[in-house]
Amino acid sequence: MARSNKPIVWSLFAAGGTVTAFIVPVLIFVLGLAVPFGLLSPDDLSYAKVYGVIAHPLGRLIMFGLIMLSLWHAAHRSRTTVHDLGIRNDHVTAIICYCVAGLGTVLAGVSMFLL
């Protein structure tokens, strides 16, 4: 049987799809909308408090995992959607999509060390 990287990217796609389905709506609401809408006070997202949560080893691990899985989910689905739109150059599409996800994963890893 021919070797294929399909199971790896598909499992990242599926894991990312599941994790983001649970967490992204509430997270973007808390981060981006709750304070402007007056549901949370700016103090709830103060530097000291957010740093305390994210810079904790567990916080770093979770944030890195969430960013990485989101990117690989988006990359794989973008790749198949580009194909659906009639662009048949799948090799180029795959390289571009997975390179963006790979670069983002590296940058996320670096950011966790900078914290």
Add this chain to the structure above:
Amino acid sequence: MTHQPYVRPMPASWWMRQGRYMRYMIREVTCLFIGLHAFVLLIGTYRLSQGREAFEAFLTALWSPAGQLMSTAILVMAVIHSVTWFNLTPKAMPVWIGDKQVPDWVIVAAHYGGWAVVSIVVLILAGRLS
């Protein structure tokens, strides 16, 4: 005479022809907003690492009218992603207990329940941090 495989011509706008194709395409395009959200988190984490002023500048930009528009778009598309993802879960991952298949609606309902719990816990924690 050479034999080329026949590729049926398909206009790039095929998905605009029917409501269900359109819904399929919207579901697939949610991934761009999931990716955008990942970059928001990435930039936010990086700005957090640069210190207080950088992080506050990040939040000011995120809470600007343009930032709110982006967050609203992410929220709407993320909710569409969650709903379509959970509704498909029993098809992608059927669950068997012994020789009986767990009904689809039980699997879907369990995911919606988990989604509600996660959302409420995050909201309470965010409010409690102060």
